[in-house]
Amino acid sequence: MIYDLELISVGKTYSDGTVAVSDFDLKVEKGEFVAFLGPSGCGKSTTLRMIAGFEDITNGEVMMMNRNVTHLPAEKRPTSMIFQNYALFPHMTVRQNIGFGLEVKGLPRAERDRKVERILDMFDLTAVADRKADRLSGGQRQRIALARGLVVEPEILLLDEPLGALDANLRRIIQNELKLLQRELGITFIFVTHAQSEALGLSDRVVVMSNGVVEQISAPKELYRRPATPFVADFIGANTLIEGRSLPSEGGFARLDTPLGALAGVGAPEATLAVIPAEAFRLSPQGTAGEICLPATVTGRQIVGATGYFRMQLADQREIRIETHAERALGLDAGASVTLALDPASVTMIAG
Ligand code: ADP
Numbered sequence: 001m002i003y004d005l006e007l008i009s010v011g012k013t014y015s016d017g018t019v020a021v022s023d024f025d026l027k028v029e030k031g032e033f034v035a036f037l038g039p040s041g042c043g044k045s046t047t048l049r050m051i052a053g054f055e056d057i058t059n060g061e062v063m064m065m066n067r068n069v070t071h072l073p074a075e076k077r078p079t080s081m082i083f084q085n086y087a088l089f090p091h092m093t094v095r096q097n098i099g100f101g102l103e104v105k106g107l108p109r110a111e112r113d114r115k116v117e118r119i120l121d122m123f124d125l126t127a128v129a130d131r132k133a134d135r136l137s138g139g140q141r142q143r144i145a146l147a148r149g150l151v152v153e154p155e156i157l158l159l160d161e162p163l164g165a166l167d168a169n170l171r172r173i174i175q176n177e178l179k180l181l182q183r184e185l186g187i188t189f190i191f192v193t194h195a196q197s198e199a200l201g202l203s204d205r206v207v208v209m210s211n212g213v214v215e216q217i218s219a220p221k222e223l224y225r226r227p228a229t230p231f232v233a234d235f236i237g238a239n240t241l242i243e244g245r246s247l248p249s250e251g252g253f254a255r256l257d258t259p260l261g262a263l264a265g266v267g268a269p270e271a272t273l274a275v276i277p278a279e280a281f282r283l284s285p286q287g288t289a290g291e292i293c294l295p296a297t298v299t300g301r302q303i304v305g306a307t308g309y310f311r312m313q314l315a316d317q318r319e320i321r322i323e324t325h326a327e328r329a330l331g332l333d334a335g336a337s338v339t340l341a342l343d344p345a346s347v348t349m350i351a352g
Contacts, residue, residue, distance in 0.1 A: 002066050003027045004156055004188040005051065010060035012046050020046040021212045024060070028156075031186045033179070035199035038209035039235075044192040047209075048158050051190065052081045065155065075104065080154035084161040086145035090134035094125055094144055097133050101152045115151055123147045139170050146181075156188045163198065175202060196236060200224075208232050226266070226348050227275055233350065238278040240320050243352055246270050251290075254349040259316035260294055263342075267349030280346035281312075281322045283332075287341030296320075298336045303329055312340070 005028040012021045021043040028034050036044040049055035051062060053074030061070045069077050080101070088097050095116060102112040120126045123143045128136060133144060142162065149157055162178075163171045179202050182189050193199050199206045200220040208215045208223065208231070216228040227233040233241055244256030246269060253264035254271050263274045287293040299319060300311035308329025310322050322340070332338060 001029075003063070004030045004032070004065060005190070006061075006063035007047075007051070008061040008063065010047070010050060010062060011058050012043070012050060012055065013058045019212055021050070024214055026207060026214075026217065028188055028190070030155075031188060032205065033182050033189045033191065033203045035191045035193055035203035035206045036209060037193055037196065037199035037206050038215075040194055042209040043212040044194075044209055045160055048081070048160055048190060048192050051156075052079055052158050053077050054081070078155035079158055080149040080152050080156075081158040081160065082145050082149045082162045084164045086141050086165075088133040088141060088144060088148075090132065092133060093130050094133060094136070095120065095129040097144055098125075098148045098151050101148060105152065115153075119147045119151045138166050139174065142166060142170075142174055146178075150185070150187070154187065156190060159189060159191045161192055161194070163193075171198075178202065200236075208235065210235075224277070228350060230273055230350065230352060233273070233275040233348070238321070240276045240278070240318070242274045242276065242316075243272060244274060246272060253344045256349060260314055263292060263347060264344035265347030265349040266345060268351070271349035271351055273350050273352035275348040275350060276342065277346060278320070278322060280342055281320065281340045282342070283322070283324050283328050283338055284341040285339055287339065290344070292342040292344060292347075294340045294342065296338050296340050298332050298334055298338060300334060301329060301332060308332075312338070314340075 007024050007026040010024040013019050024047055036047060038044055046055060050057050053072060057070055061068055064078055098119060099112055099116045102115060120129050125143055125147060128140060163174055166174060175198065191203060205217060205219055206223055207217045210231045216223065216232045223232060223236050227236060233239045242258045242260060242263065244258035247255040247257050247262060249255060249269045254267045254269050256263050256274050258274060265274055294314060296312040296314050298310060299313050302309045303326045306326050308324045308326045311319055312322060313319050
């Protein structure tokens with residue numbers, strides 16, 4: 001199999017001794033949209049810059065279409081990068097900004113003009129093509145940056161928090177455009193973000209990073225459904241994490257002895273942490289066969305339209321939040337005792 005991009009045990013230690021990334025392994029297929037997600041300082045941008053060729057690689061190898069590019073300069077790689085601040089040349093016109101990369105590549109004038117005109121049209125920028133880049137709105141500048149990245153026809157487009165400078169509304173609009181564009185062009189996108197919703201909403205796969213280490217690489221749904229590490233379980237979605245001592249498996253489920261009693265879930269028998277998504281808790285007087293039943297006390301309730309929002313206290317005093325249909329919330333005031341049922345298939349057991 002030929003991958004568009006392959007990172008083999010890639011690591012980066014800066015000259016001051018900071019270990020920014022270690023042992024990063026990744027294989028990306030043609031046309032995939034992959035997001036690097038994690039808190040600030042976890043090594044996302046460093047990795048992206050190593051892929052682009054803007055940062056030396058301390059260990060490991062970078063392959064693109066079966067070719068080792070580890071020591072290839074940025075301009076010789078089949079990549080193009082879009083920066084958070086767009087890095088447009090303010091004194092150049094939109095047209096000049098977009099054409100710049102082609103000029104650097106030494107394309108003949110006529111071919112350059114043809115490509116620039118086509119992409120101006122595609123991004124609806126023809127009307128402002130002769131304006132200076134600093135005279136335009138945030139959304140237009142974002143489009144110019146994208147156009148400039150794509151006009152050189154890269155195999156892989158690298159995007160470093162490209163929507164970070166936009167307000168929430170524009171961000172949503174451009175997110176949609178970006179996804180459609182990526183599908184249409186079939187270009188591989190590697191997208192760095194610290195915004196969970198952006199990574200989960202846009203990408204085919206998400207690489208979750210923390211402290212320079214890859215925690216998990218999965219499709220967005222899988223990250224929600226089956227977090228692989230305590231960091232991911234805490235970082236993605238709204239999970240309740242309960243530590244325990246492993247018990248012998250039963251009925252195909254791993255089991256844990258916890259302060260809430262025995263819990264069952266999907267995972268390795270030696271797991272020591274149960275991860276319960278907020279939506280897995282179900283208000284039910286006795287649960288159905290095979291379900292885990294947990295006693296709880298209502299500590300707060302709010303009804304908004306058809307939804308009831310509850311705060312509940314579990315037997316170990318921890319508070320959780322759950323949502324249910326408003327009808328079920330009637331009569332359940334603060335202080336009421338309830339039973340929460342859990343399907344073990346929705347619980348994930350991981351190593352703590
Ligand atoms: P992210 O993109 O996830 O916010 P970065 O890749 O920018 O993370 O940074 C990862 C780590 O490397 C951080 O600890 C950061 O302080 C450090 N770092 C980034 N650039 C440099 C540099 N040029 N010199 C030394 N340390 C750096």
